[in-house]
Amino acid sequence: xxxxxDDMTQDLRxxxxxxxxxxxxxxxxxxxxxxxxxxxxxxxxxxxxIRTTHQTVKREEPRGFCCGIGLCYGCTMVxxxxxxxxxxxxxxxxxxxxxxxxxxxxxxxPE
Amino acid sequence: xxxxxxxxxxxxxxxxxxxxxxARAGATVKILDENAKPGGRIYSQLNDGFKxxxxxxxxxxxxxxxxxxxxxxxxxxxxxxxxxxxVFGTFENRIMAFHQAGKGQRVAFNKLIVAxxxxxxxxxxxxxxxPGVLTAGGAQSLVKMQRVLPGKNLLFxxxxxLQLVVANQVLDGGGTVAAILEAGEIxxxxxxxxxxxxxxxxxxxxxxxxxxIRKAGxxxxxxxxxxxxxxxxxxxxxxxxxxxxxxxAIEKTRRxxxxxxxxxxYGLVPSVELTRLVGCQHRYSPGLGxxxxxxxEDMETSVPGVFAVGDGAGVxxxxxxxxxxxxxxxxxxxxxxxxxxxxxxxxxxxxLNEMKKLGRLRDALDRISYPRPGLFELANDDTIICxxxxxxxxxxxxAIGKGTTEMNELKRMTRMGMGPCQGRxxxxxxxxxxxxxxxxxxxxxxxxxxxxxxxLVPIDVLDSLPGEFEIRHGW
Numbered sequence: 306x307x308x309x310x311d312d313m314t315q316d317l318r319x320x321x322x323x324x325x326x327x328x329x330x331x332x333x334x335x336x337x338x339x340x341x342x343x344x345x346x347x348x349x350x351x352x353x354x355i356r357t358t359h360q361t362v363k364r365e366e367p368r369g370f371c372c373g374i375g376l377c378y379g380c381t382m383v384x385x386x387x388x389x390x391x392x393x394x395x396x397x398x399x400x401x402x403x404x405x406x407x408x409x410x411x412x413x414x415p416e
Numbered sequence: 417x418x419x420x421x422x423x424x425x426x427x428x429x430x431x432x433x434x435x436x437x438x439a440r441a442g443a444t445v446k447i448l449d450e451n452a453k454p455g456g457r458i459y460s461q462l463n464d465g466f467k468x469x470x471x472x473x474x475x476x477x478x479x480x481x482x483x484x485x486x487x488x489x490x491x492x493x494x495x496x497x498x499x500x501x502x503v504f505g506t507f508e509n510r511i512m513a514f515h516q517a518g519k520g521q522r523v524a525f526n527k528l529i530v531a532x533x534x535x536x537x538x539x540x541x542x543x544x545x546x547p548g549v550l551t552a553g554g555a556q557s558l559v560k561m562q563r564v565l566p567g568k569n570l571l572f573x574x575x576x577x578l579q580l581v582v583a584n585q586v587l588d589g590g591g592t593v594a595a596i597l598e599a600g601e602i603x604x605x606x607x608x609x610x611x612x613x614x615x616x617x618x619x620x621x622x623x624x625x626x627x628x629i630r631k632a633g634x635x636x637x638x639x640x641x642x643x644x645x646x647x648x649x650x651x652x653x654x655x656x657x658x659x660x661x662x663x664x665a666i667e668k669t670r671r672x673x674x675x676x677x678x679x680x681x682y683g684l685v686p687s688v689e690l691t692r693l694v695g696c697q698h699r700y701s702p703g704l705g706x707x708x709x710x711x712x713e714d715m716e717t718s719v720p721g722v723f724a725v726g727d728g729a730g731v732x733x734x735x736x737x738x739x740x741x742x743x744x745x746x747x748x749x750x751x752x753x754x755x756x757x758x759x760x761x762x763x764x765x766x767x768l769n770e771m772k773k774l775g776r777l778r779d780a781l782d783r784i785s786y787p788r789p790g791l792f793e794l795a796n797d798d799t800i801i802c803x804x805x806x807x808x809x810x811x812x813x814x815a816i817g818k819g820t821t822e823m824n825e826l827k828r829m830t831r832m833g834m835g836p837c838q839g840r841x842x843x844x845x846x847x848x849x850x851x852x853x854x855x856x857x858x859x860x861x862x863x864x865x866x867x868x869x870x871x872l873v874p875i876d877v878l879d880s881l882p883g884e885f886e887i888r889h890g891w
Contacts (some may be wrong), residue, residue, distance in 0.1 A: 326464075376840050
């Protein structure tokens with residue numbers, strides 16, 4: 306999206322009291338974003354300062370992470386070509402491709 | 417495989433306590449839980465990949481959860497426990513459908529315990545759909561389980577102890593909290609808590625957290641609420657004000673706080689989708705979070721053999737949830753013939769006593785912190801109420817103006833509640849909006865009818881379901 310106002314200059318992870326798993330990058334709208342094994346996609350993008358997960362169908366308004374337990378569908382994005390994936394319920398994987406969802410978005414049908 | 421004698425939906429404190437009692441007595445038990453690990457929200461465990469170095473930050477709940485989970489581990493071999501498993505519908509002839517690992521499956525139930533928990537009450541106000549506005553529970557899931565701060569400068573707004581707990585976890589993690597707004601009379605519930613034992617879990621922990629918040633110098637503003645979130649594509653500021661005893665803003669006290677994140681903790685709403693789907697009778701109890709299944713002293717609902725326990729049957733905290741779960745588990749073990757009625761009475765007694773004690777506190781707390789009318793009057797005509805279908809208060813009011821006073825009709829007229837969240841984020845508020853618009857008590861406004869699937873299920877999962885499913889009569 307053209308303007309999203311994300312401040313991506315700071316890592317919002319808390320390093321106290323836990324050790325994180327293996328580090329790798331995921332791709333969010335073409336940019337590399339740091340992720341660690343065991344994190345949800347929502348956590349990884351929140352840590353990177355990314356707030357908008359999708360743009361609504363009718364009013365084209367930005368939405369983001371809200372309930373954290375998989376029932377509000379505020380945090381849905383396109384993951385590996387599949388729209389409407391709840392990022393708060395989806396764990397990061399190496400090589401994962403995440404995109405801000407615009408409206409209903411299109412499914413990428415594998416060849 | 418033979419059908420289990422007891423199916424439990426949900427592996428939080430209530431579901432696990434029930435499973436422990438029933439399996440210990442000898443019953444065959446199957447648990448279906450949506451999460452990856454047992455423990456529910458309050459005793460949730462870190463995902464694989466994370467390693468816990470200092471459990472202290474998880475608070476006293478961690479120890480209580482550990483005790484319950486080790487009881488569960490002791491009977492684990494006797495239980496068919498399915499994690500990452502979503503029950504998305506129940507049907508005629510006591511059949512239910514669930515989704516596990518990409519496949520749709522069916523199972524018949526005789527004895528059923530629904531322990532589906534609760535979720536943060538959705539409260540519509542101008543700007544509440546902006547990125548950066550999240551629930552206190554959502555914030556907690558990030559801070560506690562993912563160790564990520566939801567933002568750089570946080571405002572908490574709500575009522576009751578949960579937001580204090582989460583604010584403390586943010587501070588402990590090195591985050592910044594601009595202020596905490598408590599809509600109610602915090603001094604009243606503090607006084608009340610001091611008079612009770614430490615059994616209430618969350619609430620007494622809340623007291624400890626309060627001290628830490630004071631120490632950190634975070635302003636705790638009593639009788640204050642958020643009125644509006646503003647920002648260009650995400651939260652940049654919050655409009656707040658002092659409120660009166662009905663939680664209505666005192667206009668001259670209106671002011672602006674510069675924050676980038678707003679966490680809302682206005683209590684919890686029970687997840688009653690499955691008890692509604694099964695056909696249990698419900699009653700409206702604002703103090704317990706809204707619609708709750710009617711139950712007898714054994715936790716059995718109006719549908720014989722179907723039990724409901726924990727916050728999903730009325731929000732009352734984890735200690736109450738465990739007691740309810742144990743009572744249901746023991747009752748079912750008795751009705752299946754594994755223990756005598758005398759033995760069942762003996763086993764139930766300590767939990768009944770515990771519940772009596774907790775119930776008194778619950779009643780008192782209700783009087784202090786259940787939502788006041790002002791909470792449902794924050795939206796203006798352009799505020800989104802149904803987030804999925806993008807319906808505003810104006811849309812809802814115009815449908816009411818055409819004569820509808822009932823949620824299901826409203827749904828058919830506007831598509832309210834027909835999106836992916838299936839009304840979870842709008843219906844509790846719409847109930848109160850209709851009540852306000854039509855001057856009818858909220859308890860008299862019939863709730864949304866429930867239909868399967870209760871949550872989104874991929875179409876190929878539905879396609880993989882074996883056999884026929886008959887929709888429950890009387891829908």
